Amino acid sequence: MSDAPNPGALAARLKPSEDADDVAAEVEEALARLEALPDLAVTEHVAVFEGVQQRLSEILSNVDDA
Known part of the structure; x- marks a missing residue:
């Protein structure tokens, strides 16, 4: 078996998740300040x-953890 990534699995990772809307809302809320x-x-x-800046860093950190 090859170590090459499965294209289907990679495509699924690129799809926007439901969390993307939540993250966008959090960013908008932070910027509204x-x-x-x-x-x-x-x-x-x-x-x-x-x-x-602190809030945006927290949001980015949470995205990285997901």
Whole structure:
């Protein structure tokens, strides 16, 4: 038997999963926090950026674990 990957199995891995919609929603939610920036003092922007970056890192980490 060959060590070559099964094309059918590879194709199944490339199909968007139901989780993709959940991930997209989580990303949108994280990015929505940026909409508050115009109402905040510039000195408060860094905290918002850091919070968004942290949340996006968590989301990406969860995707990698799946």
